[in-house]
Amino acid sequence: MEIRPLTGPGELDLFNSFDYVLNEEIPGDLSTGHRRPEWLWVAVRDGRVTARAAWWSRHGDEKPMFMDILDVAPGHLDDGVRLIEAATVHAPEYVRFVPPDWRDHGHDWLHVLERSGARLFVERLRLQWQPGTPVRPTTGRLVFREPHAADELIGLMERVLDGTLDAHSRAELARMSPRECAAQQYHEELSRYPSPPEWWRVATLPDGDPVGFVIPAHNGYNPILAYIGVVPEHRGRGHIDDLLAEGTRLLAGQDVPRIRASTDLGNVPMAAAFARGGYAVLEHQVDMTW
Secondary structure (H helix, E strand, C coil): CEEEECCCHHHHHHHCCCCCCCHHHHHHHHHHCCCCHHHEEEEEECCEEEEEEEEECCCCCCCCCEEEEEEECCCCHHHHHHHHHHCCCCCCEEEEEECCCHHHCCCHHHHHHHHCCCEEEEEEEEEEECCCCCCCCCCCCCEEECCCCHHHHHHHHHHHCCCCCCHHHHHHHCCCCHHHHHHHHHHHCHHHCCCCHHHCEEEECCCCCEEEEEEEEECCCCEEEEEEEECHHHCCCCHHHHHHHHHHHHHHCCCCCCEEEEEECCCHHHHHHHHHCCCEEEEEEEEEEC
């Protein structure tokens, strides 16, 4: 058996001998720097790929953020384990898109990950709004505007982290302050979206008291609602529905083909708000960590 990275884009057909939803994105990811040939690894026996793995990074990053492709041919679990052990590419997390009933079936990729020491971190809902789906009418309870400055939005993000149900945010809060967590997410994620920050909205009461924010964006693949939150003192009053509707309305006004969003399976209030807002479950996402 030979375990190695791809020698170049010319081997993509070899790599894509497994069927997975991300296959069609790989050429574009290579051209934009989200992937590199040396981050795409294969295990090959007699010219046949028995296992493959790939890693993804944010544009401009020198190291991958997570592994998001892992496939193993039936009967070749050991090849998958050996591939992960042999690869010189590393990331602390694995992400996979799965059907909602994924737990009812056996998965070789899961067995390989568990044998390599990975464990389930969180399961998330991936959601989609389609054009033509009704958008909640404006209630007039909130006033929406662009953030005055980065510090204002970071400050609101810091306040929203109080009592957050998001697993990744909770993990970050275990090793950094809320302010550091909010600043990191702003600078490493929100500010790097290719879409204009003029889409972002802060919501206030008519007297100017901030209630929350919504971040409509485009992540290079899809129009998304990147972040939505209500500050603690204004929760439980239905403001999340107004924020969600405002973000949806803004993106729908850009004549987008769809809007994507996601939330943790355990974040029941946010999942319910998306359902009320016309967002259907597209699939689930499994996040595993080492």
